[in-house]
Amino acid sequence: MSVEVMVPTALRGFTEGRASVATEGGTVGEVLKDLTKKYSSLATHLFDKEGRVRSFVGIFLNEDDIRQLQKEATPVKDGDVVLIIPAIAGGSPGAVAFPSLSKLKRTERELTHAQMTRYSRHLILPEVGLSGQRKLLDSSVLLVGAGGLGAPLALYLAAAGVGKIGLVDFDVVDASNLQRQVIYGTEDIGKAKIDRAEARLKSLNPDIEIVKHNVRLDSSNALSIIGSYDVVVDGTDNFPTRYLVNDAAILSKIPSVYGSIFRFEGQASVFGYRGGPCYRCVYPEPPPPGLVPSCAEGGVLGVLPGIVGSLQALETIKVLLGRGETLSGRLLLFDAMGLKFRELKVKRNKDCPVCGDQPTQRGLIDYQAFCGVGTAPTVTVNEVDPEELHQELESASPPVLLDVREPMEFEIVKLPGAKLIPLMKLPERVNELSTADNIVVYCHGGSRSATATQFLLDMGFQKVRNLRGGIDAYAQRVDPELPTY
Numbered sequence: 001m002s003v004e005v006m007v008p009t010a011l012r013g014f015t016e017g018r019a020s021v022a023t024e025g026g027t028v029g030e031v032l033k034d035l036t037k038k039y040s041s042l043a044t045h046l047f048d049k050e051g052r053v054r055s056f057v058g059i060f061l062n063e064d065d066i067r068q069l070q071k072e073a074t075p076v077k078d079g080d081v082v083l084i085i086p087a088i089a090g091g092s093p094g095a096v097a098f099p100s101l102s103k104l105k106r107t108e109r110e111l112t113h114a115q116m117t118r119y120s121r122h123l124i125l126p127e128v129g130l131s132g133q134r135k136l137l138d139s140s141v142l143l144v145g146a147g148g149l150g151a152p153l154a155l156y157l158a159a160a161g162v163g164k165i166g167l168v169d170f171d172v173v174d175a176s177n178l179q180r181q182v183i184y185g186t187e188d189i190g191k192a193k194i195d196r197a198e199a200r201l202k203s204l205n206p207d208i209e210i211v212k213h214n215v216r217l218d219s220s221n222a223l224s225i226i227g228s229y230d231v232v233v234d235g236t237d238n239f240p241t242r243y244l245v246n247d248a249a250i251l252s253k254i255p256s257v258y259g260s261i262f263r264f265e266g267q268a269s270v271f272g273y274r275g276g277p278c279y280r281c282v283y284p285e286p287p288p289p290g291l292v293p294s295c296a297e298g299g300v301l302g303v304l305p306g307i308v309g310s311l312q313a314l315e316t317i318k319v320l321l322g323r324g325e326t327l328s329g330r331l332l333l334f335d336a337m338g339l340k341f342r343e344l345k346v347k348r349n350k351d352c353p354v355c356g357d358q359p360t361q362r363g364l365i366d367y368q369a370f371c372g373v374g375t376a377p378t379v380t381v382n383e384v385d386p387e388e389l390h391q392e393l394e395s396a397s398p399p400v401l402l403d404v405r406e407p408m409e410f411e412i413v414k415l416p417g418a419k420l421i422p423l424m425k426l427p428e429r430v431n432e433l434s435t436a437d438n439i440v441v442y443c444h445g446g447s448r449s450a451t452a453t454q455f456l457l458d459m460g461f462q463k464v465r466n467l468r469g470g471i472d473a474y475a476q477r478v479d480p481e482l483p484t485y
């Protein structure tokens with residue numbers, strides 16, 4: 001049997017860049033085994049120690065989740081396509097918010113003449129009309145994160161006349177945001193995103209109420225904040241917030257609109273809507289930290305969050321109107337480079353800990369801990385400060401520099417003489433290093449290199465240290481001539 005396996009961007013580093021691989025086998029399990037025979041370093045990403053498919057990797061046969069079929073024993077036939085769909089998250093690492101909200105009064109509202117004109121293209125659309133526009137004006141949406149996804153989301157929801165938009169964000173506008181966060185301008189650099197977004201949305205549509213939430217969204221306040229809205233949209237795209245938003249939405253019995261981006265691939269769906277599945281039904285557990293690169297490491301094509309965020313805005317409006325066929329029960333995949341949309345069926349899992357028939361989790365948990373954030377093995381490795389490294393590099397016996405970032409990052413800025421071995425390639429290329437050398441490992445901010453340092457220590461290297469704060473700290477503290485990114 002010849003079966004094509006589709007490899008996601010995040011794992012193509014292990015398949016020599018191939019997006020699809022022809023394999024042989026009679027079952028999905030055999031096909032995956034054949035794939036890992038061809039590309040052995042993929043195995044640890046797909047299977048756990050017992051040889052089972054990892055819970056944060058979805059395997060689909062054509063458009064069906066194999067967990068809904070016969071799992072790895074699901075038979076395959078000639079021409080079938082097996083898709084590997086790992087959990088992805090490419091966004092910024094946080095989100096914040098503010099509690100106490102005043103509920104909008106739900107009265108039968110009359111549209112003013114100005115509103116008639118403003119929303120006229122909705123009013124003449126039979127699927128929206130006057131009653132639909134009233135619904136939108138009486139609706140409330142909580143938007144978690146005002147970044148790449150949040151920008152088009154906020155703009156389109158405000159333009160469409162969603163009556164109350166809650167914004168959760170604590171970040172300030174950085175110059176590197178402007179490549180995709182189209183709600184901000186150059187003059188906004190250094191200012192609070194939430195304030196600049198509010199000003200922009202108010203200018204776009206003075207009709208609507210913007211509620212700014214200025215406390216960190218966490219397990220202690222998420223229910224009280226999310227519970228006062230009709231729909232919640234996750235625009236942060238990081239794992240702790242995604243699981244927090246999902247669980248809080250399910251517990252509050254409101255739908256959540258999901259979107260995620262990575263490099264040039266996106267995903268979108270609607271969860272907890274009319275008996276449909278939730279994110280936990282698809283990915284019960286998050287991937288371990290470090291396995292999924294962030295946007296800061298992996299990059300993101302500027303237009304991509306615009307497309308995925310717009311899809312989220314579209315789905316939000318359909319949910320508010322109660323019209324159309326939403327993405328509930330479907331996971332939409334978008335490949336910007338191939339300009340291909342594909343969709344997979346996702347079903348509610350009756351054993352889901354949050355939305356299942358007998359939920360085992362009836363409150364919120366510590367999502368930072370659940371996602372392993374802050375528990376990375378960085379504390380155990382020896383570190384060297386940028387100033388100290390600078391002195392050593394000037395000395396008669398400078399250390400060997402190992403750069404574990406991606407080639408594109410290496411091209412932007414590097415330390416002279418550094419050897420490049422991206423973190424993911426380190427296991428197969430470790431023999432290019434000598435245990436006799438005194439090695440200093442660095443990356444962008446010091447976290448990937450800490451993982452690499454620990455790996456080298458485990459491999460028997462003894463003279464290996466991590467550059468604290470990465471090349472970013474080195475550029476700021478030692479050599480301001482170096483470009484930062």
Ligand SMILES: [Zn+2]
Nearest residue numbers: 278281352355
């Ligand atoms: Zn669920």
